[in-house]
Amino acid sequence: MLKSNPMNLSFEKAHDLIKKSEDIKIYTHIDCDGVTAGAVLSSMLDKLGKDHEVEFISLDQMDDLVSENELTIFSDLGSGQEMDKLCTSNSQTLILDHHPL
Ligand SMILES: [Mn+2]
Numbered sequence: 518m519l520k521s522n523p524m525n526l527s528f529e530k531a532h533d534l535i536k537k538s539e540d541i542k543i544y545t546h547i548d549c550d551g552v553t554a555g556a557v558l559s560s561m562l563d564k565l566g567k568d569h570e571v572e573f574i575s576l577d578q579m580d581d582l583v584s585e586n587e588l589t590i591f592s593d594l595g596s597g598q599e600m601d602k603l604c605t606s607n608s609q610t611l612i613l614d615h616h617p618l
Pocket residue numbers: 546548549550551593
């Protein structure tokens with residue numbers, strides 16, 4: 518019953534990605550909600566025992582980013598930016614953003 522909800526399915530997919538990744542990078546927006554979201558994500562990964570790094574970035578830095586980690590999480594950004602270059606076969610990508618496309 519719970520699994521038929523699209524939000525629960527997305528949550529399960531995100532959870533599976535995080536569970537199987539050992540090298541995680543978080544890029545989060547350097548503003549109030551982005552810093553908060555990055556802190557929450559970092560605490561969650563700490564509790565899961567996942568090695569990770571958090572970097573606070575502005576939107577104009579997006580074009581210069583390179584996905585080098587097993588899993589790259591974009592927090593409070595990514596839904597309105599060009600992400601094709603960052604979504605490679607070598608790195609899984611998770612976009613957690615509340616902004617419109
Ligand atoms: Mn923000």
